[in-house]
Amino acid sequence: MKYNNIDFDTYFKNYPNAEGYFGKYGGAYVEGGLKSAMEEITEAYFTICKSTRFIGELRRIRREFQGRPTPISHLERLSTSLGNVQLYAKREDLNHTGAHKLNHCMGEALLAKYMGKKKLIAETGAGQHGVALATAAAYFGLECDIYMGSVDIKKQAPNVARMKILGANVVEVKEGLATLKEAVDAAFLAYSRDYKDSIYCIGSVVGPHPFPMMVRDFQSVVGIEAREQFVGMTGELPDAVVASVGGGSNAMGMFSGFLNDPVDIYGIEPLGRGATLGDHAASLKYGTEGVMHGFNSIMLKDEAGEPAPVYSVASGLDYPSSGPEHAFLRDAGRVRYDAIGDEETIDAFFKLSRLEGIIPAIESAHAVAYAMQLAKKMGRGSVLICLSGRGDKDMDYIIEKYGIR
Numbered sequence: 001m002k003y004n005n006i007d008f009d010t011y012f013k014n015y016p017n018a019e020g021y022f023g024k025y026g027g028a029y030v031e032g033g034l035k036s037a038m039e040e041i042t043e044a045y046f047t048i049c050k051s052t053r054f055i056g057e058l059r060r061i062r063r064e065f066q067g068r069p070t071p072i073s074h075l076e077r078l079s080t081s082l083g084n085v086q087l088y089a090k091r092e093d094l095n096h097t098g099a100h101k102l103n104h105c106m107g108e109a110l111l112a113k114y115m116g117k118k119k120l121i122a123e124t125g126a127g128q129h130g131v132a133l134a135t136a137a138a139y140f141g142l143e144c145d146i147y148m149g150s151v152d153i154k155k156q157a158p159n160v161a162r163m164k165i166l167g168a169n170v171v172e173v174k175e176g177l178a179t180l181k182e183a184v185d186a187a188f189l190a191y192s193r194d195y196k197d198s199i200y201c202i203g204s205v206v207g208p209h210p211f212p213m214m215v216r217d218f219q220s221v222v223g224i225e226a227r228e229q230f231v232g233m234t235g236e237l238p239d240a241v242v243a244s245v246g247g248g249s250n251a252m253g254m255f256s257g258f259l260n261d262p263v264d265i266y267g268i269e270p271l272g273r274g275a276t277l278g279d280h281a282a283s284l285k286y287g288t289e290g291v292m293h294g295f296n297s298i299m300l301k302d303e304a305g306e307p308a309p310v311y312s313v314a315s316g317l318d319y320p321s322s323g324p325e326h327a328f329l330r331d332a333g334r335v336r337y338d339a340i341g342d343e344e345t346i347d348a349f350f351k352l353s354r355l356e357g358i359i360p361a362i363e364s365a366h367a368v369a370y371a372m373q374l375a376k377k378m379g380r381g382s383v384l385i386c387l388s389g390r391g392d393k394d395m396d397y398i399i400e401k402y403g404i405r
């Protein structure tokens with residue numbers, strides 16, 4: 001299928017190019033030791049990911065450890081409450097550890113093992129990526145250093161405990177505001193000093209090349225499974241596919257399966273409290289081109305051109321940029337990016353729980369909320385939602401802030 005001169009039949013061969021660019025977005029804006037480290041990972045990935053031993057082992061892990069394939073559920077009662085459009089959910093909440101993040105963490109850790117690395121390094125904000133990576137490290141018997149700001153360590157005590165139980169070393173970062181940005185800086189610094197024995201595991205389709213490509217490839221299992229399952233269940237393709245976008249990994253995984261199909265694709269960012277800078281994290285909707293964390297993409301900037309403070313009710317979505325491939329697909333017009341606020345999201349969170357018996361992660365509830373609006377607009381047809389994770393982690397916060405609705 002051709003779309004705005006981009007040939008989606010050969011898309012995955014051509015994007016990204018050899019330097020890691022999706023059009024003008026992507027690349028690897030790093031220097032010195034980190035530059036050689038990225039080159040080493042790129043080379044290893046291209047060799048190892050084509051080996052039947054690696055592919056076979058990853059498939060076995062997905063089946064026997066992660067519980068894949070995850071099912072698709074027909075959201076019948078929710079659909080009926082809205083009209084005639086039929087809503088479906090790809091159940092990444094049923095993946096081990098409760099979200100899609102394990103898909104790329106197991107891939108990255110398996111790559112580390114094949115490269116002979118001893119340690120996994122990463123940062124975490126809310127702790128979801130840290131827990132998924134600590135799980136992968138435990139599975140493979142690798143060391144694991146997770147950098148986390150002191151503020152987040154206090155806020156996310158259960159996830160800190162999980163990481164420690166899984167054997168990871170949680171490194172407290174006290175600099176600056178002591179949240180995610182400082183944790184990223186500290187983790188990168190530690191990695192640049194220790195890249196011979198360790199590997200940096202990025203938590204989404206962001207960061208320098210090869211990570212946006214690698215994480216997409218590991219997540220594409222979501223879209224590949226979903227396409228086959230959906231056609232098997234209904235005999236046709238969905239009319240629309242919807243996923244939440246923070247860095248953009250669950251969305252890229254889902255979209256990969258449908259880019260070459262006549263399917264409308266929607267990436268949904270958090271509009272938070274509203275459209276004022278600082279009240280949302282809708283970078284693709286309101287941002288401009290810029291480089292941060294080693295890659296060129298669309299980002300939200302403050303007056304000084306630095307990454308702007310962002311907000312969302314979903315801590316997994318409050319990142320001031322998104323993966324370069326999303327910026328590219330936005331410009332190409334292949335994927336539509338829109339945003340939805342806290343209020344609609346919380347409403348969808350309770351509706352999905354009450355009508356379907358599925359408590360979603362607040363991140364995933366953004367996609368559900370948008371799909372509900374879309375269903376009303378469409379009038380007929382079908383919508384497939386990527387339900388990226390389960391809501392257990394959000395219970396305390398929801399009850400404290402919103403009570404039981």
Ligand SMILES: *Cc1c(COP(=O)(O)O)cnc(C)c1O
Nearest residue numbers: 204246247248249250316363389
């Ligand atoms: C981390 C997270 C997200 C956001 O990350 P992406 O890379 O944009 O997918 C979405 N949903 C859940 C459940 C998460 O844990």
